[in-house]
Amino acid sequence: MPRKYIVLLKVVTWVGCLSPLMLLVYEAVTNTLGPDPTANITFTTGYNTLLFLILSLAITPVRSLSPRLSWLIQFRRLLGLFAFFYGTLHFFTWIALYTSFDVNAMVSDILKRRYITAGMFAWLCLLPLAATSTTWSIRKLGGKRWRALHRLAYVAGIAGVIHYWWQVKPGVLSPLNMTIALGVLLLARPVLALMRRGKTQAA
């Protein structure tokens, strides 16, 4: 893929990734966040965390489908960092609008409410990934260790989806799409590895 297209696609990705936040800001300014602004902000930031995390996890398996898709790697870090970005906004929304910055309330929420425990755990998984997202970190850690560490993205995804299921009412199926998407990605890694092994043996 020619460089100019990559640059163009990067611009498009940035705009796409920022658009949920821009929309929230626009709605906040125009007072159109809806009947329950707090819930809207919470849902939008949380939903996009999972969305960008799943998109970033999709890059590797999609790339392996064809050598012609290898350029996709240049978007993985961007998507992953946006997942962390929205996760952090989601986290701060909880701190500010649900606990009112009360540390005791935060601690009791984390200990008592399993969906908050799961959400907190997911965010903590993303934290070291964001911290080691630079090229310098990859070199410092070494590719093998860096890759092992970044498998945490899957753990964060699983915890995030559990967090989603645990906070909807029992019987409500809205987290199903995200769950299926993550399930497919979790299966894709071993399946693709098997296929690769099959190929090398045949050759």
Place this chain on the structure above:
Amino acid sequence: MLIRKPNDIPSSEITPRSAYERFMARRKFLRTAAGAAAVAGAAAVGLDGVTDILAPRTHAHAQTKLKTVSSPLTTTGEQLTSLEDVTHYNNFYEFGIDKSDPAKNAGGLPTRPWSVKITGKVKAEKTFDIDSLLKLRPLEDRVYRHRCVEAWSMVIPWVGYSLSELINQCDPLPSAKYVQFISYYDRHVEKWSGQDATIFWPYSEGLRMDEAMHPLTLLTFGLYGEMLPNQNGAPVRVVLPWKYGYKSAKSIVEIRFVEKQPHTTWNDQAPSAYGFYSNVNPDVDTVPWSQKSERRIGLPFWQQHRTTLMFNGYGDQVASLYKGMDLRKYY
């Protein structure tokens, strides 16, 4: 006469579906600031013709108005939640799980003709036509706080009369210890009911007899002085201001007097989260949410936060119903 066949309803009392739809369409139009400004501007200069074009059939509005009287049981000192939010932020899962779904999807609910069956432990089972229910007692304006288990709240001016007035007409037997409410269900009309959630319909709710007889328990026909919009549980529902919203069954087709505690829909879904009593109680968490505080609907996010009150602030009136009960056990 209380028992009437549907064809006894005087045709003058039936709001034509088309008129209602025009009314709703007009309301939708009015939602846009530009539309409202245009109408206001046109009205200001007296251009009745223009107003008519912009907002046709304004009289449809008047047709749905209810004649009401004031009530000492109304809640004072609260800012009302806007009609727009009350009618466009609803949990009515038969019409979809998103808060905006019921307003979009409930148009097909056939609210006329409508009758409510009285069954179970009563001297004689009978059926009330909606028009006879509307005329049974004077309709009262009652402002109530409304607290959803999802930790949001509203303040709604309902229209109705105490459910006890109807129960007194039903001659329940001494063995009637509980009252069960069954909501309308037709999967062809409510085709969203099976899509995004696994719930067994029809919706069923219930109260202990003394709760049902409490004067605050409102048999509700309207809000903001008008007939209930479909998405709010037309044409008749109950409202229990000291309990979480799901106890207030919508679009009721049957009231059953029973001896044993009836099954209730959300209790079936998750007994540990949704108890039979479901009284608003900041000290008892409802899995997964904390119930200590709530978000008032329709305010900027930095003004939404409210501390939740025991019995939603109606403790003076209702606490005696639960004297001696461990409210942690009977949540």
